Amino acid sequence: MSTTLKSRWADDNDDDPEVEAQRKHEKEKKKLAKATKQRKLEVKDSAQEQQQQEDENTFNGEAERPAKRRRLSEDAGMPVEAEPKRAICLRFPAPEWGPCRHVDNFEKLNHIEEGSYGWVSRAKDIVTGEIVALKKLKMENSPDGFPVTGLREIQMLMEARHHNIVHLREVVVGDKMDDVYLVMDFLEHDLKTLLDEMREPFLPSEIKTLLLQILSATEFLHSHWILHRDMKTSNLLMNNRGEIKLADFGMARYYGDPPPKLTQLVVTLWYRSPELLLGSEKYGPEIDIFAVTGPPTQQTWPSFRSLPNARSLRLPPSSKSASVTGPVLLPRSKFPYLTNAGLALMSVLLALNPASRPNVAECLKHPYFHEDPRPKPKEMFPTFPSKARLERRRRRETPEAPKHGAEAPQLDFADVFSAPLEGDTGEVGAGFTLRLG
Amino acid sequence: MAPIQGLDSLSNALATLAQLSTSSSSLDGVPTDLEASVRFAGSLLTQAAGVLLRLPQEVIAQAVVIFTRFWIGPEGGSLAIYSAKDISAASVYLTAKLSFQPTSPRSVLNVYSFLLSKEASPLWFVNPNGPGVQPAPETYYLSEGTYQSERLVLLRMEATILRTLGFQIRVIIPHTIALTYLQTMNATSPALAKRIFEHLSAALLSPQLLYVTHQPNALAVAAIYLGAREEGVKLADGEWWKVFDVDREELGFLVVAMRSMNGFAMAEKDKWKTQPIPLIADDVMEELEKKRASDGD
Numbered sequence: 001m002s003t004t005l006k007s008r009w010a011d012d013n014d015d016d017p018e019v020e021a022q023r024k025h026e027k028e029k030k031k032l033a034k035a036t037k038q039r040k041l042e043v044k045d046s047a048q049e050q051q052q053q054e055d056e057n058t059f060n061g062e063a064e065r066p067a068k069r070r071r072l073s074e075d076a077g078m079p080v081e082a083e084p085k086r087a088i089c090l091r092f093p094a095p096e097w098g099p100c101r102h103v104d105n106f107e108k109l110n111h112i113e114e115g116s117y118g119w120v121s122r123a124k125d126i127v128t129g130e131i132v133a134l135k136k137l138k139m140e141n142s143p144d145g146f147p148v149t150g151l152r153e154i155q156m157l158m159e160a161r162h163h164n165i166v167h168l169r170e171v172v173v174g175d176k177m178d179d180v181y182l183v184m185d186f187l188e189h190d191l192k193t194l195l196d197e198m199r200e201p202f203l204p205s206e207i208k209t210l211l212l213q214i215l216s217a218t219e220f221l222h223s224h225w226i227l228h229r230d231m232k233t234s235n236l237l238m239n240n241r242g243e244i245k246l247a248d249f250g251m252a253r254y255y256g257d258p259p260p261k262l263t264q265l266v267v268t269l270w271y272r273s274p275e276l277l278l279g280s281e282k283y284g285p286e287i288d289i290f291a292v293t294g295p296p297t298q299q300t301w302p303s304f305r306s307l308p309n310a311r312s313l314r315l316p317p318s319s320k321s322a323s324v325t326g327p328v329l330l331p332r333s334k335f336p337y338l339t340n341a342g343l344a345l346m347s348v349l350l351a352l353n354p355a356s357r358p359n360v361a362e363c364l365k366h367p368y369f370h371e372d373p374r375p376k377p378k379e380m381f382p383t384f385p386s387k388a389r390l391e392r393r394r395r396r397e398t399p400e401a402p403k404h405g406a407e408a409p410q411l412d413f414a415d416v417f418s419a420p421l422e423g424d425t426g427e428v429g430a431g432f433t434l435r436l437g
Numbered sequence: 438m439a440p441i442q443g444l445d446s447l448s449n450a451l452a453t454l455a456q457l458s459t460s461s462s463s464l465d466g467v468p469t470d471l472e473a474s475v476r477f478a479g480s481l482l483t484q485a486a487g488v489l490l491r492l493p494q495e496v497i498a499q500a501v502v503i504f505t506r507f508w509i510g511p512e513g514g515s516l517a518i519y520s521a522k523d524i525s526a527a528s529v530y531l532t533a534k535l536s537f538q539p540t541s542p543r544s545v546l547n548v549y550s551f552l553l554s555k556e557a558s559p560l561w562f563v564n565p566n567g568p569g570v571q572p573a574p575e576t577y578y579l580s581e582g583t584y585q586s587e588r589l590v591l592l593r594m595e596a597t598i599l600r601t602l603g604f605q606i607r608v609i610i611p612h613t614i615a616l617t618y619l620q621t622m623n624a625t626s627p628a629l630a631k632r633i634f635e636h637l638s639a640a641l642l643s644p645q646l647l648y649v650t651h652q653p654n655a656l657a658v659a660a661i662y663l664g665a666r667e668e669g670v671k672l673a674d675g676e677w678w679k680v681f682d683v684d685r686e687e688l689g690f691l692v693v694a695m696r697s698m699n700g701f702a703m704a705e706k707d708k709w710k711t712q713p714i715p716l717i718a719d720d721v722m723e724e725l726e727k728k729r730a731s732d733g734d
């Protein structure tokens with residue numbers, strides 16, 4: 001809009017550390033000068049307060065007179081005239097803000113993992129010696145400025161203070177405008193790596209404890225109108241004290257009631273609930289509930305043919321006539337180690353029709369959590385060697401959440417329900433495979 | 438930055454006393470009244486841009502709060518370095534991006550180009566004499582070259598805001614809270630609701646920085662109190678505001694501050710009736726020079 005402006009930003013490189021440093025230095029000098037003037041200032045402040053006080057009195061005295069008379073007869077406790085007040089009157093502890101610190105305050109120890117949205121490393125706070133996880137946000141030279149996914153991730157982590165959600169300590173920055181890092185509490189494991197490396201699977205009592213924590217985090221998020229939208233094992237962190245913390249809010253969104261149009265481009269395919277796969281534009285907290293357990297199996301969902309992508313879905317003939325009223329149980333043969341209650345819970349969690357999935361509170365009340373074996377106390381959990389702490393871990397093929405800005409993958413649904421559909425007796429459920437076209 | 442504390446779902450980050458006592462602009466020699474004027478004009482500009490971009494009221498209000506936060510405290514932005522118009526544009530762009538109604542850099546810059554045009558702008562603090570009768574489109578259209586350079590500035594200012602605020606960019610707006618409170622008290626009437634919204638929107642422009650010194654529940658209660666009085670609506674008996682966690686002292690302060698908004702706005706308009714309010718850093722500096730010169734006389 002003006003040439004002065006252009007020159008200001010085009011030539012005068014704000015990133016230039018020297019310019020920056022000099023500016024800082026000058027600021028410091030001024031701040032010092034200011035501090036010496038502080039006493040004077042305080043005097044002035046109180047003078048200003050007094051002035052305001054007078055203003056208020058005049059104001060109340062003049063303009064307010066008619067209203068005042070009327071009010072006297074109406075209600076007794078008039079606050080305005082009642083007490084003198086200071087300029088800033090109430091100061092309960094509230095969150096504050098301040099500029100981001102520099103990433104140089106941390107010393108990188110080792111690289112942990114590269115996912116789809118960021119690089120994560122283990123690092124040490126140079127001053128306190130505390131060990132943290134640093135996640136560098138991927139900017140992918142976005143033409144629209146700061147990626148909205150990163151913004152949401154930060155915002156939601158700031159808001160989502162819960163025992164089972166990873167703790168974001170602060171956001172730090174590097175020299176370039178694009179260098180932004182999340183500083184989080186470090187956790188020894190993510191569930192995916194841990195499950196890959198474990199020699200013995202978790203015991204049923206342990207699974208219950210883990211599941212309860214995951215559900216607790218989910219309940220918290222949903223009560224704050226946050227959908228995680230990418231619940232899966234690699235985004236579930238675990239420490240050596242049996243505690244689970246949900247991480248990776250790169251796909252998270254606020255949702256309203258009624259739900260606004262959200263993007264379909266969410267949730268790594270294996271964990272995606274069918275209404276997402278089939279192109280529904282409206283979805284709600286049920287999608288996270290679905291993901292708590294994982295891949296679906298054949299079920300019924302009466303109205304799903306009306307969803308956009310359902311047209312491309314070739315269903316085996318028998319499914320058209322399928323119409324089931326009560327919750328359909330998953331095939332028992334696929335889950336030989338699960339109790340009846342466990343099977344029942346898993347079946348409703350994976351219900352294809354979102355409306356018949358329970359909400360988190362209902363899940364937590366489920367008999368599964370109250371029958372033996374009881375959830376194992378967290379303190380009794382075994383500990384495991386931490387790949388993140390000791391060495392670079394082996395990477396396995398895992399489906400990634402779609403890249404931001406990419407098209408929702410075109411799905412070939414021919415194979416989705418490819419298993420023979422003979423009720424809930426046989427191989428159904430194992431046949432969930434998706435091909436990306 | 439300050440360590441991140443949990444955000445209650447209905448509370449905002451507030452400025453500390455230290456932040457309120459010294460601003461970056463004042464460290465650079467910008468007088469407090471000039472700073473207040475520029476902040477006021479910048480907030481009005483932000484609102485006008487939001488309206489032209491057809492953003493929801495809530496998003497516009499959030500943008501104004503972000504714009505306000507940016508200048509606060511010794512580590513905030515300085516008017517001697519950053520242009521209010523750029524921070525305003527980036528606040529709008531950033532808030533819209535996080536809303537359900539994002540907008541493009543091009544739309545934002547087109548709107549600002551119009552609103553800041555010396556020929557076409559309808560804003561009194563840009564054009565004290567009013568816009569020309571039929572301003573030529575060239576005077577407010579953004580050429581492709583200017584667009585490209587302005588876009589870079591916009592994105593750079595977006596990053597600057599984020600860094601300066603330590604990413605504390607979530608803003609809870611009191612408007613819906615006020616409506617909920619009204620419902621609780623069985624006092625909903627369209628006229629009253631309108632009044633309340635007017636007070637809440639005007640309070641965004643307060644030189645007392647109400648939105649960064651008070652929580653939304655308190656702002657809501659004060660606007661209800663004031664609106665009800667003005668509309669002659671009788672609310673619950675007794676100290677009903679206590680139910681909403683607001684004490685008498687805070688309510689009193691806010692009510693006075695809200696009632697003084699009109700006077701403040703009139704005074705500003707009067708003060709700047711012959712000259713635009715500087716929304717560019719260089720113009721602020723020029724204003725400083727002029728002031729120094731006249732003080733020296």
Ligand SMILES: Nc1ncnc2c1ncn2[C@@H]1O[C@H](COP(=O)(O)OP(=O)(O)O)[C@@H](O)[C@H]1O
Nearest residue numbers: 113115116117118120133184186187190234248
């Ligand atoms: N706070 C943390 N402590 C330890 N490891 C972590 C932490 N946060 C992330 N990780 C590791 O980094 C991986 C990727 O992090 P994530 O936040 O999921 O990023 P992405 O968006 O790239 O998937 C996780 O699967 C986990 O192995």
Ligand SMILES: [Mg+2]
Nearest residue numbers: 115234235248
């Ligand atoms: Mg991940």
